Amino acid sequence: MKHRSLEIIRDEHSSLAAMLQSMRMLVSRGPRDNPKNFFDVLRAMLFYIDEFPERLHHPKETELLFPRVVKAAPDVGVAVARLDRDHEYTEKAVRDIQHLLLGWELLGESRRQTFTDAFDRYVDLYLAHMQLEEKEVLPAAEKHLTEEDWQAMDAAFEKNCDPLTGKFKPEPLYDKLFTRIVQNAPAPIGLGQG
Numbered sequence: 001m002k003h004r005s006l007e008i009i010r011d012e013h014s015s016l017a018a019m020l021q022s023m024r025m026l027v028s029r030g031p032r033d034n035p036k037n038f039f040d041v042l043r044a045m046l047f048y049i050d051e052f053p054e055r056l057h058h059p060k061e062t063e064l065l066f067p068r069v070v071k072a073a074p075d076v077g078v079a080v081a082r083l084d085r086d087h088e089y090t091e092k093a094v095r096d097i098q099h100l101l102l103g104w105e106l107l108g109e110s111r112r113q114t115f116t117d118a119f120d121r122y123v124d125l126y127l128a129h130m131q132l133e134e135k136e137v138l139p140a141a142e143k144h145l146t147e148e149d150w151q152a153m154d155a156a157f158e159k160n161c162d163p164l165t166g167k168f169k170p171e172p173l174y175d176k177l178f179t180r181i182v183q184n185a186p187a188p189i190g191l192g193q194g
Helices: 003-030 035-051 053-072 073-108 108-146 147-157 170-183
Strands: none
Touching: 003 035, 003 053, 003 108, 003 147, 035 073, 035 170, 053 073, 053 108, 053 147, 073 108, 108 147
16 A cells, blocks of 8 residues: 655655755865855755755654654664664754855855865765665555554645655745756756756
8 A cells, every 4th residue: 555655755855865966966066167156056955955854854754753663663773763863963964064065155165175074974874864764664664554653644744745856836935945946956956057
């Protein structure tokens, strides 16, 4: 049986992975001859991560999905503990990385390597985090959770409506943010060259 919340989680993971890869390409290219666009689009992408995955996606996993899975399949407890620690780390790290990016932008090249090192660690952890979740936790959820569990999670995750999944229009409040990202970020997220 298909469960809407699993589809949403996987869609959101896919769009976040694409966002992280686009950001990684952008960072490796550097500002080139258009530093204003470079820093603007990276700031917008980091803000998106803070607003959507960190504030909508992760809390629902931590509060709804993970406790139910651990209760039904205790053997995934170690993985869930790591994923919860990752959520705590990434919530703070995205803001730290925004600060490091601002340092690079305002103080110049002397701050670039510090940003790049922290950003690379962040992306690597995030990609490994999603992989662990999809290989261990989601299959355990599919196997062990009850229909009542799925109804509660489906109702919660259906409210996310992340426009970068390609399935939802952005809320008017976020319209400028998503337009900026899509118009200026490199593929696979955007139409721009970065």
